[in-house]
Amino acid sequence: MKARDETYQYYFYFIQERMKIFWRRFEGLESDLTDDPILAQYKFTNVYRVLDRVSQYLVRHVISEKEQQYPGVDNLLRIIVFKIFNNISTWEYLESRLGEISIKTFDVDRITALLDERIKQVAIFSPAYMMTGSHAKYNMYARKHEKWLRMVEKELLQGKGFEKIIAAKSLEQVYNILLQCSFIGEFLAYQYAIDFNYSSVINFSENSFVKAGIGAIRGIKKCFSGIGHFTFEDCIRYTQDNFEKHQQQYGFTDFKNLFGRPPQLIDLQNCFCETDKYLRVKMPGLLVGNVRIKQKFDRPKGRISFYFPEKWRLNKFIDQNTQGQ
Numbered sequence: 001m002k003a004r005d006e007t008y009q010y011y012f013y014f015i016q017e018r019m020k021i022f023w024r025r026f027e028g029l030e031s032d033l034t035d036d037p038i039l040a041q042y043k044f045t046n047v048y049r050v051l052d053r054v055s056q057y058l059v060r061h062v063i064s065e066k067e068q069q070y071p072g073v074d075n076l077l078r079i080i081v082f083k084i085f086n087n088i089s090t091w092e093y094l095e096s097r098l099g100e101i102s103i104k105t106f107d108v109d110r111i112t113a114l115l116d117e118r119i120k121q122v123a124i125f126s127p128a129y130m131m132t133g134s135h136a137k138y139n140m141y142a143r144k145h146e147k148w149l150r151m152v153e154k155e156l157l158q159g160k161g162f163e164k165i166i167a168a169k170s171l172e173q174v175y176n177i178l179l180q181c182s183f184i185g186e187f188l189a190y191q192y193a194i195d196f197n198y199s200s201v202i203n204f205s206e207n208s209f210v211k212a213g214i215g216a217i218r219g220i221k222k223c224f225s226g227i228g229h230f231t232f233e234d235c236i237r238y239t240q241d242n243f244e245k246h247q248q249q250y251g252f253t254d255f256k257n258l259f260g261r262p263p264q265l266i267d268l269q270n271c272f273c274e275t276d277k278y279l280r281v282k283m284p285g286l287l288v289g290n291v292r293i294k295q296k297f298d299r300p301k302g303r304i305s306f307y308f309p310e311k312w313r314l315n316k317f318i319d320q321n322t323q324g325q
Contacts, residue, residue, distance in 0.1 A: 004224060047263060131148070
């Protein structure tokens with residue numbers, strides 16, 4: 001594979017500058033977060049996936065606060081129900097009407113009826129992921145949310161998919177189990193595997209497996225002039241293996257990682273997607289797929305009380321009185 005220096009350098013630039021924005025917010029700053037007009041105008045996710053608002057809610061409220069009182073299957077059920085909608089308000093609405101989501105309260109007929117009413121007022125799915133609902137096996141159900149919930153019921157609960165995940169020997173195996181589900185393609189299978197891995201139910205290194213999403217592939221194509229017989233995932237691993245080398249090469253060594261935790265493969269994968277978005281504005285003549293950024297930066301919705309999976313052992317570094325977002 002051959003890196004394209006004129007674009008690949010912006011990958012390391014983005015990581016450095018986006019992380020500076022995070023640390024400034026973490027320290028309580030509300031303005032003057034960046035001198036970069038692109039980063040100031042448009043919405044970009046954090047360098048570390050776990051830092052984004054919805055992931056933080058998942059880790060703290062869906063997983064960590066409740067996982068000790070529920071067995072493994074219940075924990076995985078809670079995670080997948082939350083992630084199907086990827087919407088905090090949808091989750092809180094369901095729990096306010098049903099009680100805590102668990103096998104005991106997972107009644108698809110009742111949840112569907114509740115969401116039928118909810119969707120009349122507000123969106124129930126997050127726009128972050130494109131969720132499809134087309135599969136012959138579930139064509140008898142009219143509404144997308146019911147199709148997804150029936151899949152969980154029939155394939156992961158009744159079909160023992162959750163038990164297979166608990167017995168999995170690797171993150172890749174978890175991915176492959178999820179990939180067999182009717183509506184779950186490669187991108188969501190990888191994302192859900194990472195979400196499950198935030199819990200104590202499974203415990204695999206985030207550096208043990210990676211799958212490039214469509215956005216990351218666009219970024220990789222912009223950053224490499226040719227990959228030959230290598231895969232897009234090889235490009236992500238190459239980036240990790242040569243991270244400090246290229247930081248020094250391009251002059252972007254002013255990078256502060258997450259309390260000593262280097263970016264993992266999932267984070268590096270995500271940053272290729274964000275670099276693609278950044279380059280749409282910085283180098284508009286470099287056309288690979290989409291040509292504009294859809295979401296503008298908006299004022300954050302409030303401070304995040306950051307929390308990380310217990311097994312990462314990072315929570316001891318957090319001063320609850322100085323957290324930003």
